[in-house]
Amino acid sequence: MPSDPVGFEKHDHGACISEAMATAEAHCRAKGLRFTPVRRKALGLLLQAHRAIGAYEMLDRLRDAGFGSQPPVAYRALDFLVANGFAHKIERLNAFIACAHPGASHSPAFMICRICESVAEAHSSPARGALGEAARATGFRIEQTVVEAEGICPACVDKADT
Amino acid sequence: MPSDPVGFEKHDHGACISEAMATAEAHCRAKGLRFTPVRRKALGLLLQAHRAIGAYEMLDRLRDAGFGSQPPVAYRALDFLVANGFAHKIERLNAFIACAHPGASHSPAFMICRICESVAEAHSSPARGALGEAARATGFRIEQTVVEAEGICPACVDKADT
DNA sequence: CAGCACTTGTCATGTTATTTCATTTCTTGT
DNA sequence: ACAAGAAATGAAATAACATGACAAGTGCTG
Known part of the structure; x- marks a missing residue:
């Protein structure tokens, strides 16, 4: 389980997805939360994308997956994920990203690349x-x-300096 | 000149406005920037309000003052103020606030009251x-x-605890 | 199985922000 | 002073982000 503070490195993405899903699953079971299909799918999409996703992009994908097509569908799923610490909102981007350290209650900090739009999560100490x-x-x-x-x-610093 | 890091205290608001305007004036003169009427008015409104103002609220007031009525009027003025350090955008609120320390190049940090919506500016050290x-x-x-x-x-903590 | 809390789907609307283009204003070089 | 170029403005249109309200369905609980 990668517990390092950042996320620009390569990693076993498939494993990290199943782990995160399992963590969410367990957390919901423990707390009596309903990890419904649309919420599960939304988290899966965030994890799959491995980057910040706008609510409307999420909505498109949920619709493609057979869920409703109205904005509240996406916003409600995302709100649930954020409220329970499975995802975060990146205010600067008006977008959402899967939490890199689910389960742990934490104050996240983010590093956003303005070139490739990748986002890494670190811990902050308010x-x-x-x-x-x-x-x-x-x-x-x-x-x-x-x-x-x-x-x-x-990665982009290297490219830029070359 | 108040250079303390925060802004919840009472202060001579009239004086702080004229000072900030003068600072902006001087800065623009020095840098060859055009401190046009709409920009001046926008900064004045931000300083007057002494709180975070949405772009459309700014637009309303600019229109009332005789300027254009389309969104870009407000966004352009605000962009200018932000670009030159006279104002900041509060991402959490999608709103703008006059800089408490104009002139100084700095990394601002903000404390936002969720009760009264006041905003104080401090310095951060990224x-x-x-x-x-x-x-x-x-x-x-x-x-x-x-x-x-x-x-x-x-102020709101005091009220809440009473 | 009745009642309740919660979730979902949809319609409608509200809020925030940008693109585009024509026109005007200001600055600069000659 | 004046032409050329850069910057700013006005206005129309549209894009992107987000919420309110309500009806219908789902699952738990007494």
Whole structure:
């Protein structure tokens, strides 16, 4: 099980998909959540894509798979996945990506390549760092954080420098 | 000149507006940028509001002020302000806010109150912290960061606890 | 098996953002 | 001063992202 903080490396994608699905399955069983076909399919599509997917792209694929064709179909499935930590929303892209560390409650941080649009997930520590300091100094109670870096991924840096 | 990292405190709002406008004015003069009426008005409106403003709310006000009524009017003005560091986009809100530290090149971080929707700006240090570490470890080249915390501001915490 | 909570499908609408092109304004080089 | 080029504006159209509301179906629970 890859628990490293980033995701630009190559890996056994098939295995990572089945693992993530199994984790979600188990989590839902444990929590009494209904991992319905449309939700399962949505997570599968996110994992398969291995990149950030817009809600309407998701909708297209769900429709192709025989599910409903109206936006709420996609948004509801994605909301479920996000709410339960199986996926994250990338605010910068208005898009969604499968969680790289499902199960673990965490504050994700993302690195977004502006060339190839790949996205890697890392952990952030809201409490530490400048933001946590500012929050403590002012009495702000942090509930959730969005941390996204835009730039160039290793592969594209190599290409650009060549 | 308030250079403290946060913005939940009371302050002389009139003075802070004129200062910010003057700073922008000077910056544009120095860089040969055209600080046109619509851009000036947009910045004034952001400063006046002292909160995050959606593009269409900005558009309404610009139209009321006699400018064009089509979305690009607002988006172009806002893009100019953001590009030149006079304003920031809050991704979480799809809204824009005047920069609290204009002139200084910086990586802003924001604290967003989910009760009263106030927004405070702090500095972040992308290079340090978990994100910078992950970037160095993988070879990701950070160009820009989005750091936004959602939670409860001091004033609303007090209210909630009462 | 009745009642309830939850999920799904669909229609309708609301919100945010961009593309395109013609026109005007400003700046620059001569 | 003036022509050429760059930048900004106005306006129309459209694209992309997201939610509200309601009826019908599903599965659990008493």
